[in-house]
Amino acid sequence: MDDSGNDWTEDVLGEGFAARTLRLPGGAEATLVRHAPQDGPGVGRPPVLYVHGFTDYFFQRHLAEAVAGRGYPFYAIDLRGHGRSIDAWTAAGGDPNMVNSLRLYEQDLDAAADAIAEDGHTGLVLMGHSTGGLITSLYANVRPDRVTAMVLNSPWFDLKGKWSDRTVVTQVVYALGRIAPRTVVSTLGGDYGRALHHATGGEWVYDLRWKPNEGFPVRAGWLAAIRREHRRLGRGLAVRCPTLLCTSDKTGPDAGEAAVMLSTDAILDVAHMHARAPKLGGTVEVAVIEGGAHDLALSPKPARDKYLTTVLDWLDATV
Template identity: 55%
Template sequence: MTTNAEQQAYRQDVLGPGYEVRTLPLRPDEEGEVVATLVRRALPGGSRRAVLYVHGFVDYFFQTNLADAWHEAGFDFYALDLRKYGRSLGAHQTPNYITALEEYDEELDEAARIIREDEGHDVLVVMGHSTGGLITSLWAHRRRGRGIIDALVLNSPWFDLNASLFQRTLGTAAVHRLGTLRPRVVVGKLGSSYGRYLHRDTGGTWEYDLTWKPHGGFPVVAGWLRAIRRGHAELNRGLAIDCPVFVACSDATSDPAREPGRISSTDVVLDVAHIAGRAPRLGRLVTLVRIAGGIHDLALSPEPARSAFFAELARWQDAYVPEPGAGA
């Protein structure tokens, strides 16, 4: 167990020089101690603008090229490993397990407070990938009108199940019942194709900890999936996010079991039609970009899709993210 002093202080992160990490103590739950982890990579001399990145499901922050891109744009970079993910996962915990997405408000609020109040940033951009995109969208909606978030960036956000109509309707009704009565029962699992495509040990480009991001993921349990489906339903009814929103996704979806040759140029995790269709429901100022040849995590796409994603993000950021002190 970490001490209070260790929780408040930054120390070197597993990513090596330039990356620091601190523990955010949270309220305990039925499994015991709960923490989140804030990673920081600050520009030399610092910046008054910052970005806070939130990962997806069976994921954690390791995308140093993403931090590089934000640094080049003049932002201090932060990433949050949510409770029971990555750096925050304890041996006593069920990986990823929560029963309401609102539980993440605690670490999101604290990370934003640290970045703005303790570390003096005037502008905060929040960026979410996949499940992190759903979580941050709902959080931004709940925190509207408070001046916490200046802009929201969503990289292939998870807005609906990539499944049949039956699974998205009657199947969801069953998940709601099961998630209430037996929240820890396993109801599914992820395929391993996408993870194997990404990781260097299996022919991919990227290096990351397979303990924190295993190829086959962690079991999908009913209570967690119920929380996700409730979040999908809320978003589908329409949100009122009051800051500019950038939504990016691939231009195509494929099934890796049926079309293994397209895994390097399509989203094999989510249905991008759901992302494009739901994006206008986020708020009044939403920009949607489709990246030709992009994969699920656009920041990890092969070239030229990866550079196209960063170029579109930079163009949007120049247009919509305020400079420090703007409007003051």
């Protein structure tokens, strides 16, 4: 096997961050990012692995610095077809962010866990945002011996909207997913992205090629895969590790002014997260962050500080 991708190199985030290509079965690639502060990682604390959502990748330097500042070695993965891994995926004929089965991401997370263990760490705390929260929940369910604890940041546990609408959409994407999986069935609104990005008045600097404001096209095969795993979660998982599930205090509109986009969950329905938290299994603690955005780590202060403190205090008390 070609090991040329197994060396750490300087990451696009610059000083203090390194990246490593993870070679996956079938020729796919994911990218593991490591934060290596000058004062070094903590001793004896389990590493944290951050898993992003749809139309997303890891760019949250402040999150890495906060976690490492409490002594937890910090890693993040750009899953196949996302962010740092997108060029290899599209060059091989894939659509950005598109898979037909979320089970494929078990390979990405297995490879990341193996690489983190090679760095000399034991245990693993998963930190998943949005779609990443669904992916990490499924992974903790099938790899219970690998996961020490889990933090979920606004996890995607159901479609937003009325039950009747969700039912119709699901049947349509199941049918299209079988016969025409690349069919575009939806797109994201751009108001949330514009509220975040520095070029349109937001706080955050990131690559719009990897996280465009309007998102990547939502394709039938991908959404069918999401709905299958929503159904699996609805039947109940058997996650054994302690879990902290964090949400905003309000579900927001799909579009609106920046102040609304950043003080509510403008992407998902908070009630769905709360309703399905017990379906994870094990011990699940729910924390509500007043004024939090969909990505709680990108909320304006003071909600952002409250979220980070809540997560880090919970880790200190739990692991």
